[in-house]
Amino acid sequence: MRALGFASYFPLGEIxxxxxxxxxxxxxxxxxxxxxxxxxxxxxxxxxPLIHALFAQQTGQDISYEAIEAPLDGFAATIERLRKEGxxxxxxxxxxxxxxxxxxxxxxERAQTAQAVNTLSCExxxxxxxNTDGAGLVRDIEQNRGVTLQGRRxxxxxxxxxxxxxxxxxxxAGATITxxxxxxxxxxxxxxxxxxxxxGSYKDLAGMQFDVVINATxxxxxxxxxxxxxxxxxxxxxxxxxxxxxxxxxMAFARAQGAMVADGLGMLVEQAAEAFYIWRGxxxxxxxxxxxxxx
Ligand code: ATR
Numbered sequence: 001m002r003a004l005g006f007a008s009y010f011p012l013g014e015i016x017x018x019x020x021x022x023x024x025x026x027x028x029x030x031x032x033x034x035x036x037x038x039x040x041x042x043x044x045x046x047x048x049p050l051i052h053a054l055f056a057q058q059t060g061q062d063i064s065y066e067a068i069e070a071p072l073d074g075f076a077a078t079i080e081r082l083r084k085e086g087x088x089x090x091x092x093x094x095x096x097x098x099x100x101x102x103x104x105x106x107x108x109e110r111a112q113t114a115q116a117v118n119t120l121s122c123e124x125x126x127x128x129x130x131n132t133d134g135a136g137l138v139r140d141i142e143q144n145r146g147v148t149l150q151g152r153r154x155x156x157x158x159x160x161x162x163x164x165x166x167x168x169x170x171x172x173a174g175a176t177i178t179x180x181x182x183x184x185x186x187x188x189x190x191x192x193x194x195x196x197x198x199x200g201s202y203k204d205l206a207g208m209q210f211d212v213v214i215n216a217t218x219x220x221x222x223x224x225x226x227x228x229x230x231x232x233x234x235x236x237x238x239x240x241x242x243x244x245x246x247x248x249x250x251m252a253f254a255r256a257q258g259a260m261v262a263d264g265l266g267m268l269v270e271q272a273a274e275a276f277y278i279w280r281g282x283x284x285x286x287x288x289x290x291x292x293x294x295x
Pocket of ligand 1: 157181217224
């Protein structure tokens with residue numbers, strides 16, 4: 001009865017024409033929407049789709065951004081498929097940042113120094129690799145935490161992938177860097193890539209003080225403490241953990257020592273903003289996005 005009434009109001013021909021018009025509009029819209037993604041394994045927990053959706057909304061950019069899990073042995077194939085499907089760019093997360101580095105035909109200086117890529121741009125057949133992690137860290141420390149790095153004594157804990165990504169941007173910001181690592185030889189090796197950077201073990205830190213202490217180790221994942229001596233924080237020092245989502249033993253220690261404490265959520269949003277800027281040429285405001293993520 002209802003169907004009959006509907007048909008008498010909208011003759012079939014008109015419905016077909018309306019539908020065709022709607023489809024054309026949808027297809028037109030689809031063609032306009034530039035596609036992006038974050039690739040990782042696992043990746044379902046990633047906050048990047050939400051962050052980029054908020055950036056797109058705020059700046060009026062017509063993009064889509066999804067999380068894609070690549071098989072552990074299938075990163076290159078996944079990137080190749082996305083490129084053929086017309087994706088404009090990807091963020092790359094654990095464990096593929098080194099593979100992304102190897103896939104890129106062109107690399108920025110900061111990606112070369114980091115020996116890792118977290119942002120890929122597809123320009124026709126070519127993949128351009130960049131690394132925005134260090135810029136994100138520096139921006140979070142300076143803009144959001146109000147700590148100038150110029151001339152500051154910075155202790156970087158850890159000599160794995162996370163540390164490799166941030167040394168050059170910290171140096172460029174004017175910091176004086178000491179790297180400490182459980183396996184001291186790795187800290188020495190990383191430090192030797194830069195002039196004026198020293199590396200060693202945690203024991204070497206006895207009697208030293210720092211204005212900014214950055215935890216780039218994965219110790220917090222296992223709820224382990226990093227063996228820092230008492231008195232390591234200069235008055236008013238910033239203790240920065242690249243992890244976010246919970247209080248790590250490093251953060252608890254720093255709090256007890258009277259340091260100002262920051263987690264890595266701001267860095268996550270800032271590295272995303274830097275990637276958004278590379279792709280879209282527009283720099284989103286990060287403060288409202290960080291606030292939204294903190295809920
Ligand atoms: P990522 O890419 O996240 O940096 P990684 O390359 O595996 O991961 O490096 C992990 C870093 O955390 C290393 O510097 C590691 O020290 P070692 O080189 O001695 O292994 C550091 N790390 C992990 N667990 C730690 C712990 N319990 N105490 C101190 N350092 C730790």
